[in-house]
Amino acid sequence: MIAVVRDTATAEQLDHLVSWIEDRGFRTNVSQGDNETIIGIIGDTTRIDPFILESMDIVERVQRVSEPYKLANRKFHPEDTVVDCGHGVLVGGGNFQVIAGPCSVEGDNLIEIARAVKAAGATMLRGGAFKPRTSPYTSQGMGARGLDLLMEAGAELDMPVVSEVMDPRDVQLFLDKGVDVLQIGARNAQNFTLLREVGKTNVPVLLKRGMSETIDELLMGAEYVMSEGNANVMLCERGIRTFETRTRNTFDVNAIPVLHHLTHLPVVGDPSHATGYTRYVRPGAYAAVAAGADALEIEVHDCPSRAWSDGSQALTPAQFADAMRRIALIREAVVAPVEEA
Amino acid sequence: MIAVVRDTATAEQLDHLVSWIEDRGFRTNVSQGDNETIIGIIGDTTRIDPFILESMDIVERVQRVSEPYKLANRKFHPEDTVVDCGHGVLVGGGNFQVIAGPCSVEGDNLIEIARAVKAAGATMLRGGAFKPRTSPYTSQGMGARGLDLLMEAGAELDMPVVSEVMDPRDVQLFLDKGVDVLQIGARNAQNFTLLREVGKTNVPVLLKRGMSETIDELLMGAEYVMSEGNANVMLCERGIRTFETRTRNTFDVNAIPVLHHLTHLPVVGDPSHATGYTRYVRPGAYAAVAAGADALEIEVHDCPSRAWSDGSQALTPAQFADAMRRIALIREAVVAPVEEA
Amino acid sequence: MIAVVRDTATAEQLDHLVSWIEDRGFRTNVSQGDNETIIGIIGDTTRIDPFILESMDIVERVQRVSEPYKLANRKFHPEDTVVDCGHGVLVGGGNFQVIAGPCSVEGDNLIEIARAVKAAGATMLRGGAFKPRTSPYTSQGMGARGLDLLMEAGAELDMPVVSEVMDPRDVQLFLDKGVDVLQIGARNAQNFTLLREVGKTNVPVLLKRGMSETIDELLMGAEYVMSEGNANVMLCERGIRTFETRTRNTFDVNAIPVLHHLTHLPVVGDPSHATGYTRYVRPGAYAAVAAGADALEIEVHDCPSRAWSDGSQALTPAQFADAMRRIALIREAVVAPVEEA
Amino acid sequence: MIAVVRDTATAEQLDHLVSWIEDRGFRTNVSQGDNETIIGIIGDTTRIDPFILESMDIVERVQRVSEPYKLANRKFHPEDTVVDCGHGVLVGGGNFQVIAGPCSVEGDNLIEIARAVKAAGATMLRGGAFKPRTSPYTSQGMGARGLDLLMEAGAELDMPVVSEVMDPRDVQLFLDKGVDVLQIGARNAQNFTLLREVGKTNVPVLLKRGMSETIDELLMGAEYVMSEGNANVMLCERGIRTFETRTRNTFDVNAIPVLHHLTHLPVVGDPSHATGYTRYVRPGAYAAVAAGADALEIEVHDCPSRAWSDGSQALTPAQFADAMRRIALIREAVVAPVEEA
Known part of the structure; x- marks a missing residue:
């Protein structure tokens, strides 16, 4: 300093x-x-x-001339951290994964969506059981019953399950149900009470960047979790708030290589929230993997009864399958060895 | 829509x-x-x-052509809400108040600061007992003991006490201690779990705007509290995050008249956080009252042993006393009746 | 409306x-x-x-329910515009190009850099002869002599030349020299005087997005050029200003598919300015091509005498050559036909 | 550094x-x-x-540890600069002025508006003859004829005239007409060609802050003007671009005391553009004078034939007259001497 x-x-x-x-x-x-x-x-x-x-x-x-975070700092921990999410699925250090599933768990269609994303190559299943909604008048999620449906699908398909926890009093419930990865949403990115609570567990944490959080503040959030003893943190860029209104958020794709430079923790890109419109999710996903993300989190929804709709920012299973083929090719291009001149 | x-x-x-x-x-x-x-x-x-x-x-x-908030909406409740904070102190509907005190409760100096701000004209006492700190390595506040000190000072000086609650599990403690106003900090502005919890009480809530919250989102936060039954909400503009780095935040002084246009709830201005530097707090305070704020919240700190420092963004009691005289004159100018041409 | x-x-x-x-x-x-x-x-x-x-x-x-731009609007012109930049180089409508060269033309090293970028696959040559500098005390560029050097290099290597014009009084000079593409910089994105002036020519215009320009305002800038009769406009996303300070700008990679949705004009990505640091330029370039850019503009600098430096945000020729191989693979992945399920 | x-x-x-x-x-x-x-x-x-x-x-x-601007820096020029705008009107160093008039000069109503603002206490007359419009399809102003009307009104009422120049080729015309203050608009805040051109004159310059310009960049813009020899620069805060959409811009009222801290140049507040809505202009004006502005620039429009409209962001003469009384009282409160305790 x-x-x-x-x-x-x-x-x-x-x-x-x-x-x-x-x-x-x-x-x-x-x-x-x-x-x-x-x-x-x-x-x-x-x-x-x-x-x-x-x-x-x-x-x-x-x-400041040195960063205020230590445990998350690559300076003091040069090697990439590899997070073991269970079911043999590793993230980081060269291991690339795709997390997919519906925004909210709605009921029986979950297992259909889960089978579809698995068939297309997704290796982790996401779904919201407790939902942070900007309006108190809209559905707040299925709660504990939603977690049960997720765990059943994960068990059937041998996939780790990722779900968001919002209330420090619910952390124990997530542990009891066996949720594999605790997601902290953007609105709770600086809810230090909640960060400490998940830091006391040893379950992997997927920490989303706050809507106006700097990269350094995101790393301080990780430091909160890690300072309680839980080193299994994955950081997620999901779009930041700017003056642009043509997309729900602005995807700060620069944050992916910046995070790799500053920290050893794995970096996840979430093109669904970062764009907010189905038609932009695939370009966003390709950009994130191209920029070096260790994983992607993508919302997928199957709604045969509403053929004219594709659900807010979700891909259909067919769109997702097409995207997965391109994502794999882009990943290959990025990690290919440097050729001799 | x-x-x-x-x-x-x-x-x-x-x-x-x-x-x-x-x-x-x-x-x-x-x-x-x-x-x-x-x-x-x-x-x-x-x-x-x-x-x-x-x-x-x-x-x-x-x-959208109509706002998604109802209880907070002036359209359906044209009259100004007046919030009774206890000790005979009313905010809103023409009642103007100044909340002052230290950022954090540190110990015995609290009562000295409280006496000084009361002598200068402050009508409510603030102080942090539980502190949201960006770093897990810095002090997190005195906790329950800090609340006791605040309540003792409030009782001696007959002033309502304002203090921040961060954890939904602490709300009952604040009620037990008799804290007069529950402050929700900017980082918890969309912590819906916490908003619901304070909404279940009947204690006035001072809800700070999140760092990148739109004015409409702030009103949705108020709606969360009100939808649980607690209508005693005051909204606080405390600076938003922008590209400018010469101040800690950008004081969105426009938000004050915009909120008066959209809602019947009282509006508070916090120039201490909105500027972040002692030297800019007074101009910020004058701007907020000039723009029509119903109350100001100002950090004041007395540090005789550190005469060369004036504490991060705090005013000294002498600076505060000078500011209070000007604030009173500005308030008069703003509320003076319109003269006939 | x-x-x-x-x-x-x-x-x-x-x-x-x-x-x-x-x-x-x-x-x-x-x-x-x-x-x-x-x-x-x-x-x-x-x-x-x-x-x-x-x-x-x-x-x-x-x-507004319909956009205020007409000539730039895809609604009224569904087919992609293909801009002919001379020397047989087309941009848009499936034609992908890479523009490369030094930030500023400095002298004899230009031709060396130009040969290197051509060898690596670049198809257009860029270089600044007139420089918009934030400080009046730093070099403002070589001026007309710089344009001569650029045109000589372009002629030798059969590459169209892109260079920035800042002053409406210089447009004729650029035409006289035969510059193939007139670049309008971010700081002049809403300099309507200059936009009209280049609109009166028939030379292709590379219009950079202003630092805080919305996508719609960028399209209105294009409309200014087109309304004067020049339909050869390419739009360039080069990073926007946000609260994040770890990079010089925030690369709004979302803008690429949004622009493709709203307009028929070609879209260029500039990862050099969008990141501001050499170490992030390649991930940014990959992200831009993955998101669907029709061209990239990348700064390359060869500085054998300063082996320990690679120049502000420039790639070395070797880094550029490695990047070009990956860019080609990513482009292939993005434009590959959709497979039948 | x-x-x-x-x-x-x-x-x-x-x-x-x-x-x-x-x-x-x-x-x-x-x-x-x-x-x-x-x-x-x-x-x-x-x-x-x-x-x-x-x-x-x-x-x-x-x-950087020291600012890159010298001529505009208070460190090297501690005394406030007082700008002489002609007709005996001084700005800065304790001299407070109000600039008022219509957004655009439209014709004969100009003189009526000018008389009204003078009667209410305005000391300088503003009006746009050349207009930077975001759309090429809307009126671009009356041009030279508008300047004539302004100069006639200024002469009749003994008021200096402020008008915006957009094109470096028009500067001589403004000098020939005798315009007292050359205004540089927000969109040209980093049009260095134009800044140099007005820097070569000795006419006072009112330099508006760019929509996403930092305070330091605004000062670098002033440095461009001053480095050409023209030290008569006034800086104008007119709102910046943020994520908030309830107002046209976000009024960065903090910038007023920050500028006073960093520079000796006078600081002007423009609540009309900073808010964008008539109903918020007066609170914005009060905030600016309360924060210490040396002058205000306010749009006033008289439209008797459109009684149900008050013009975009303009005040009516009656609203302006009421505002002027309050502005005077607030200015008094701010500059009153500090009382002894």
Whole structure:
């Protein structure tokens, strides 16, 4: 961390500030520039709130130079983490997977959808039993019964099951049911109470990026989970909020290589939420795998009785099957060895 | 709600869509334009997910024309809501208040700060006992002991106490301690589990806008609380996330009159979080009252032992006292009767 | 276009408004909802400023239902436009190209870079002779001499040349030199004076999206060029401004399929500016081609004398050659025919 | 400027980098931290592109510690600049003014509006003769004839005239007509060609912030004008683009005190564009003056023949007169001397 001190500061004020920093157990390095003085603050600066320093009258600006996350930081853990999701399915470190299924578990059609996505090559099954809805007047999900349907389908098809948990009081229920991966949704990305709670388990966590979370804040969310002892965290880019309204969110596909640079944790791309419209989900999925995602999470829905509709942002099984063939080819192109010139 | 249908749709497809909508209990009005057809959907459209319609192949675009919130909507409740916060302190409907106190309750200095802000004219006391911190490695607050200190100060000075609750499992503790106003922080603005939980009480709720929440989403958050039976909701603009980095957040001062237009609930401005730097808090406070806020929430900290610092984004008691005089004058200017020409 | 009228409006006010609209040559369709009335406005609504209507007291909200662009609109021109950039190079309608070269033309190394990118498969040469720099104290480019060097390299290698024009007074110079494609930079995306000026030529225009331009505004920029008679417009997604600071811009890869949906004009992806860091350019390039871009524009720089640097956001020729092989494979995966189930 | 070097860099690589920096005429200060090394770069770093350094393999991150603008920087020019706009009207350094008039000059009603705003206390007259319109199909303004009407009104009422120039080729026309203040619109905020052109005159410039311009970029725009010799620059906050759609822009009222902190140039607030709706213009105006603006620019329109309309984002003369009384009271509250405790 560095503190930039104004050139209006007196030598005494500067000494006072340096002493204050050193009293807190840090070393300092003072560098005199032409128009300002820079104090380098050396030590474990994750313990300092930069805003405290920045609010001092003689301090112009404070900047972190090292990241405030440790456990999630590739600097201290250079090797890729591989998360074992159960049923022999690994994510990260060269292992690529596709998670698919309906947005919400609705009932008996779940098993049909699950069979279809498995046949097309999906290796993990997703489905929402508890739903975070922006309106209190719309369905909030099937709850525990939805988890049962998911677990039955997962067992029949030998696929790990991913489902979202919203309430810290429900974590135990998810464990009791045997859910393989606990998903934390974008709206709870900074619900630190919930992050700590899933951190106390040893079940893999799929942590979605908040709608306006920076990449560094997403990593601090992972750090919350990991600091409680659970190192099995996968990070998911699912679109961020911007001024553009032609899509539900803006897919920050850059975040995929940036995360690979900053962290050893696996990175998942969710083109369904990142675009919000069926017609854009496939280009989004191809972009995510092309950018290096370790997994994709894609909503698929089969609605034969509503042939003229394809469900909000879901692919039909046929669209998904076509997409899977292209995804496999793109993955191959990305991981092919570098040719000699 | 209207659905815009492409001109490539056949008459049969259009009929099919109209029937589907009417089967769900809505009336329709079909208007044929030059290049598209518009279906007006009449009825309680809060029950429809616009994305479902928009994903249909023949549908170009779906737009809500009425807001999905009812209880919070000024259309159905034209009179301003006045929230009674206890100790005779009312917010809204012409009643203006200032909430002040430290960011975090730290110990014995609380009562000193409380006396200072009361002397300067503050009518409500704030303080954090449970703190949402972006890093798991920094202090998470004093917890229950902090609430006790707050309640003691509130009792001595006859001021209602405002404090943030983060965990649905803590709501009962806040009730037991007698906290007068339950604050929901920006990071929990769409933590629907927590919103429902405080909605089951009858204690006033101070609901902060999420960092990237639209004004309509903030109102849907209020709707969550109100739909459980608690109508005592105050909405707080505390800065949104944008591309600008010279301040911690961007103070969306426009949101204050927009909220007054859309809802009958009182609107609070928080210039401390909205700016993030002591030097900008006072201009932010003046702007908020000038824009018509019903209350301000301002962080004040007294740190005699750290005379060269004024605490992150806090005002000193002296700065706060000066600000209060100007705030009173600005409030007068805003609410003065319109003169005849 | 629809206008939502408040239910507080009297019948007389509503009639008055309908007459006002009809007096301007539009037809109307009035639909009475439960809580509001919707007036459908039928005719060429590109001539109406929605803000005028929206400011009327009885009007709640105005929404366009059809796009205000005509010439750029796929609705009125369903077939893909193919832009002929000269030297036999076509963009769009199934023709895929890669534009490469240095950010700025610096001198004799241009021809070396040009040979390298051509050898790797690039089909168009880019280079900046006039540079929009955020600081007046940094180099503003080689000017006319830079254009000469570009044209010499293009002639030697039989490649069309793309270069940015910033000043309407320079357009004639670009024509005189024979520049094949006039690039309009992001900062001039809404410089309507410049857009009109290039619209008066018949030279292909590569129009970059402004840093905070919506997709619809980008299309209105194209409409400015086309309304002057020049239909040879290519649109370029080059990253937008968001709250994320780990990359120079946020690559809105969604914009690629959205543009294909809305317009018949070719779409170009620029991963160099969209990421801003060499290490993220290749994943960005792969994402853009995977999402369906008709062309890529990539900065390449050869700096043998600075072996430890690879230039701001540029790829080395070796990195570019590796990228080109993968880009070709990804393009194949995307355009492969759909297999029968 | 500091460069953060990875701890994987060898001593030789670090030496190489330090030599490279020093060869360019800078001094360095190397500070060894626990997990990274920081190189302080001392000298005139406005000449360095941080992205060049940041792209080097061993460099983790580069951060400016001093601003890249000099002439606009308060550090080097602590006293407030007072801009003389003619007719005895000064802006800045304690001088507060209100600029008012119609969005576009439409004809004979201009003089009526001008008389009304002058009677209410406005001291400068605004009006658009050349209009940047997002659509090529809407009116582009009256042009030179509009300037004549403005100058006649200004002469009659002894008020300086403010009008927007869009094309560098029109600057001479504005000078010939005698326009008192050249306005640069938000869309041209980074049109460096135009900024240089107005910088070559000695006429005051009112520079509007771009829709997604950071405060630092706005100051770099001012630097462009000033570096050509014209020091008479006023900066205008007019709303920025964010995700919120309930207003046309988000009024970044924080920018007003931030600009006062960073620069000596006067700061103007434009609540008409910053809100976009008549009903929010007055709260926005009060907020801007409360936050410390040196001037306001407000659109006023008189439309007796359209009594049911108040014009897009314009105030009526009666609304403006009421606003002016409150603005004066708020200005008094803000600049009142600090009372002794």
